[in-house]
Amino acid sequence: MIRVFVVDDHAVVRRGLRAFLDAQPDMDCVGEAPDPKQALAQLAEADVLGPMPDVVLMDLVMPAMDGISGIQAIKERHPAVEVVAVTSFSESERVAAALAAGASGYLLKDAEPDEVAAAVRAAAAGAMHLDPAVAPALRALTGTQVLPQLSPREREVLRLVAQGMTNQAIAAELSISERTARTHVSNILLKIGVSTRTQAALWAIREGVAPPP
Known part of the structure; x- marks a missing residue:
């Protein structure tokens, strides 16, 4: 419940x-x-x-x-x-x-x-x-920040984060290990300057990396 x-x-x-x-x-x-x-x-x-x-x-x-x-x-x-x-x-x-x-x-x-x-x-x-x-x-709100250099794979991971996927689900979706997915997420948070997945999802929507849910 x-x-x-x-x-x-x-x-x-x-x-x-x-x-x-x-x-x-x-x-x-x-x-x-x-x-x-x-x-x-x-x-x-x-x-x-x-x-x-x-x-x-x-x-x-x-x-x-x-x-x-x-x-x-x-x-x-x-x-x-x-x-x-x-x-x-x-x-x-x-x-x-x-x-x-x-x-x-x-x-x-x-x-x-x-x-x-x-x-x-x-x-x-x-x-x-x-x-x-x-x-x-x-x-x-789009365009309020300078877009950092995210790799194509990081953009893909960020798009899935914005969809609410867990590291395990991201790993399954992209056929990578959960550890690799976790590393990608950590690197993304560092690059875009946020501390939580929710903030990363908001950032992705603002910058057009992911569509609004």
């Missing part, structure tokens, strides 16, 4: 998401909070007593503490917890800020229920899921 935690300042939204998540055969809503500060307090308690959520659905505009800061704080304190931003805003700056803070997904609040479920499952699997409406915002 994928354990999900909901953070939104509107009780109706929290209840609706909770009911939807609990109706999924592979999901369990293990908690909710009206703002990131209360969410962080509950996560700290869950870190001791359990169970910790696998995925947090995070609104971006809330009182007391904004969602971007909340995402960053969660990833700093609980790096194994994935966060999906759920908001009404699709501006490129807001998308970039959420993903740079560590979000592994970005959904608009008018997304279809299946889209929400897909984003949760993707985040739990270590992949990135972006609302289709966010693609233009990502394209607006």
